[in-house]
Amino acid sequence: MRVIDRGFFNSHSVTVAKKLIGKIIVKREKGKTLAARIVEVEAYRSKNDPGSHAYRRRTPRNSVMFGRPGVAYVYFCYGNHYLFNVVTEPEGDAGAVLIRAVEPITGIDTMKKRRKAKDLTGLTNGPGKWTQAFGIARKENGLDLCAKGAKLFIARGNNKKYRIASSVRIGIKEGLELKWRFYIKDNEFVSSV
DNA sequence: ACAGCGATTGACT
């Protein structure tokens, strides 16, 4: 399994977002491995992106977005859910890619247990759903996905074919002129919003 | 110090 290095994330958020489609998110747990293919993402920047947490200024919550690329930015949303991003752009320049949906590959039983689900329906097709399936929460915020021996990382996928579609980002009120949501066309695990 | 609200989900009509 070839882990993606920091240089991959040290780039424009939109570039990284498109390239993350089809990659594999992996979490090594005690005695178990969870893996899933990334099928839907959104790019966020700072300047000129009113939809981003980092649009106005650096705050305690968004500070991770200003830090090293390749680090996890996890935040609590709507009082119920954890949303997972990977930090992009050179250090000091805020940016992140939100992973909105994934297609399960390995560790499906664990995912089902956490989601209290019987089958694959609705298991990982949303930003708060797949993080729950993976057991990702506040403690993952600031975790370096490119560190040697990281338990959570992103790897290169197989060369499965897909077509990327784009649209406005979901759930935000500003920045709607930017079509920075990218997803695999016709993939059943893309969020159904 | 505090009111308002969000990069969502699941349950219910």
Next chain:
DNA sequence: GTCAATCGCTGTA
């Protein structure tokens, strides 16, 4: 289709 849940961050005072 509609709507409540739920909590901590953010902007304003």
